[in-house]
Amino acid sequence: MINFFIEFDACSNYTLMKYVDRRAVANELDFGNFYAISDDFLDSGWYRIQSDAGEYMPTEPPGSFRCGTWYPIWLNGTLPTNFGExxxxxxxxxxxxxxxxxxxxxxxxxxxxxxxxxxLVTSIAAKSGYCFGTEAVIATIGTTSKSMVTNTDNPINSIDPCTQYSLIQYQYRRAATRTLNFGKDIAIAISDDFLDNGWYRVEKSSCEKMPTSAPGPFHCGTWYPIWLNGQLPTTKGQKVRQTVCMQSFTQKCLYSWNVDIKLCDGHFFVYNLLMSKTALSGYCFGTSDICAEQDKDDDSEPQHDNSEKKKKSQSSNPAIIALVILSAVVVILFILLVVYCQKSKLLRINGNGISFAGRQNIIGNRPTVYNRETCSINFQSRTYNDSPPPYRSREPSVVSTGNIFGKRKLAPAEIFTVKDSH
Structure with a gap:
């Protein structure tokens, strides 16, 4: 795909490339801190690279997950070497x-x-990005304590940070020797991206110094510890501006910015801390094992709050017991109902209200009609003697009755047969 554009001077009409520090070949994608660069959202046009890692596009495959993306884009050729070329x-x-x-x-x-x-042309593949430079460099945050207004930098509300400060929370969990305990810590991880900008003091004097070396991931009660990449002030009343670094899984100083630190006359330090730019990152204070020990009153709730919780839990116990009993009764009634229904299937009731066992007939709730052999009744022939009338003389008549079968209806002529004795 070749770009067609109106002739103009590309050397003076360009856009500075974004995320240049993350586009270096040696920079492997850090899933814990960054989304992958995806130049399928890049606007087509002329771009210039300004990075300590260099401006040259690599001419060999960098490898998957390099250049801050899943699918690196590299130059399959050579770069121009002559001015104006x-x-x-x-x-x-x-x-x-x-x-x-x-x-x-x-x-x-x-x-x-x-x-x-x-x-550059918009990439046709998602999670793919152009590579520039070879060496990985520290990606820095563009904001420092100078550009962000804090209490000490505000000329209208000038205060003495040694007398007006806030105590840092979760002191014992911020020790460099303490690793993040997912099961027992009150909060899962310290996340100073919710921290308010301002002056802070660590109450425990033996644990108020910020570590000057990288503690390691999951230390200081957080995923990404923030440590001091410099020195603390040594003279009372002295205020210095030093750099702090956020350590990631792969780099000791992935992000950096400046904070103000002052050593007060009471021989304690106060820190003008800025809100972190990364979730699950937190400032570290204290380097010895004693700093990781929890005090009785540290991170604990007031006594009256605990008593109120106990009262609430005690008052809720009878309700829970009643609910359990009611549930058990409902279950028992349900079981009895099922048993009753199963037994009722064995009994059927006919039209006369008489129960009988067996399967239901197709005709209805009537008992089965049983077939039996056809019955027959035989009447032996009998002779009846009667006196004839005087005006006629005849032989005694004989009446013979034949068999009667129950299957069909017989005509009168078939039932009685009169035979003469002649």
Missing amino acids: EIVGEVCVQGFKNNCSETWNIDIKYCFGNYLVYN
């Missing part, structure tokens, strides 16, 4: 298995001011 170079997106999974072209120009400008 402008070339078209091919860039590659490095994947996990392929060093050049996607390609496109960009313009590169060598300006007379002895610097390069790149006509």
Whole structure:
């Protein structure tokens, strides 16, 4: 893909590249502190690189998770070497298995001011970013105590920090020798991105010094400890401005900014602390094991609050017991209902209200009609003697009755048969 643009001087019309310190080849993506650079949101145009790591785009695959991104973009070619020279170079997106999974072209120009400008194109791959420079450098925060207004820097409300300060919270957990205890600490981790800017003092005098070396991740009651990359004041009344560093999993000084420190006449230190820019990071104070020991009154609630909690818990016990008993009764009733329903399935009631066992008929709630053999009734022939009338003489008549079958209805002629004796 070649950019078509109106002719103009790219060496004087460019944009400074963002996140230049994180784009160095030696800078591996730190998942705990940064989102991956994703130049699929980059606006196409001319860019200049200003970084201590260098401005040259690497000409070899940097490796996955380098340059502060998942998929680094590198130059598959050479850079211009003559002043005013402008070339078209091919860039590659490095994947996990392929060093050049996607390609496109960009313009590169060598300006007379002895610097390069790149006509970059929006990346076609998410979580991919252009690489610049070779050596990893410390990424610094652009804000210091000068640019952020604090109590001491405010000329209208000028105060003495040795008399007007706040006590730092969670003192014993901020010791450099104490590692973060996820199961027992009151808070999961100290996070000074919620800290209010201002002057602070550590109440325990033997643990008020900020460590001057990196404590290590998960120390000082936090994930990312903040330590002093400098020296404390040594003369009473002296105020110095020193650099503090935030330690990450891979770098001892990933972020840095300035704080003011003063040694007061009472021989204690006060620190003009600034809110941290990273979640789960916290300032460290104290270097000995005794600093990690919790005092009786440290981080504890007042006694009346505990008594109120006990009263609330005691008052809630009868309600909990009643709820448990009610639940047990409901369960028992449910079990009895199920048993009753199971037994009732074995009994059926017919139309007369008489219960009987067995399966239900197709006809309804009537007992099964049983079939039996067809019955027959045989009547033996009998002879009846009667006296004939005087005007006629005949033989005694004989009446014979045949078999009667219950399956069909017989006609009268079939039931009685009269035979003459002739």
